[in-house]
Amino acid sequence: MNVLRSALLAILIAVFTGSCSVISQQIKTESIPPIDFKILVQEPNKYKGNTVILGGYILETDNLTDQTIIKVLQAPIGNRDEPKSRDSSEGRFIISQKGFLDPEIYSKDRKITVAGTVVGSVIEKIDEFSHPYLKIQSREIYLWPKDQEYPPASYYDPWFYPYPFYWYPYRHYYPYYW
Numbered sequence: 001m002n003v004l005r006s007a008l009l010a011i012l013i014a015v016f017t018g019s020c021s022v023i024s025q026q027i028k029t030e031s032i033p034p035i036d037f038k039i040l041v042q043e044p045n046k047y048k049g050n051t052v053i054l055g056g057y058i059l060e061t062d063n064l065t066d067q068t069i070i071k072v073l074q075a076p077i078g079n080r081d082e083p084k085s086r087d088s089s090e091g092r093f094i095i096s097q098k099g100f101l102d103p104e105i106y107s108k109d110r111k112i113t114v115a116g117t118v119v120g121s122v123i124e125k126i127d128e129f130s131h132p133y134l135k136i137q138s139r140e141i142y143l144w145p146k147d148q149e150y151p152p153a154s155y156y157d158p159w160f161y162p163y164p165f166y167w168y169p170y171r172h173y174y175p176y177y178w
Contacts, residue, residue, distance in 0.1 A: 021081050022142040023053055027115045037074050037090040041134050044121040051139060054093060055083035055113040061103040068101040069094060071133070072112060081113045082144060093134040094122060097141060111144035 021028055031051040040047060055077035062069045074091050075083035095114050106112070116136035123130050 022113055023081055023115045023140055027051060027140055031115060041091050041121060041132050044118055044134060047118045048120060050118055051115060052118055053077065053081060053113065053115045055081060057083065057086050058106055058108055058110045058112055060108065061101060061106045063100055063103065066098065068097045068099065070097065070106060077113060083111045083113065092131065093136055095136050095138050097138045106143060110146065113142045114138050115140045
């Protein structure tokens with residue numbers, strides 16, 4: 001019985017610590033349930049003043065005199081509110097943040113999660129195409145750490161060269177190795 005209780009406790013700890021959000025609990029309770037991003041862009045006035053939690057990939061960061069504007073490619077958020085693949089994006093949104101955010105830190109292609117109030121929508125040009133952007137006044141921003149790429153681990157096969165008779169097993173089965 002003790003073993004079962006310990007195993008259940010370990011599973012519960014793993015589930016609760018693995019599903020923690022990067023957005024504070026207070027703002028999470030104040031936010032509306034997740035809504036399809038396309039609906040938010042099409043009907044921003046319906047959700048104006050409501051707090052939403054969105055995620056995506058930074059496209060551009062511009063600093064004005066009293067605020068920072070961040071353009072983001074939306075991506076669905078998954079576990080812990082982390083943005084998933086950018087390939088499943090449904091549009092773009094603009095974050096307005098009071099104060100200065102360094103563009104070298106909030107740089108292109110960084111993952112970002114924001115909890116903010118819906119302000120409305122803005123139409124901006126992407127090349128020659130006019131595209132609607134959802135505009136959000138941020139309440140809380142979380143910038144995800146950069147993904148680090150590691151070199152592949154070296155592989156050592158003890159039965160490969162310098163195996164003393166590495167040629168012998170191949171001699172009968174694979175004559176073209178000779």
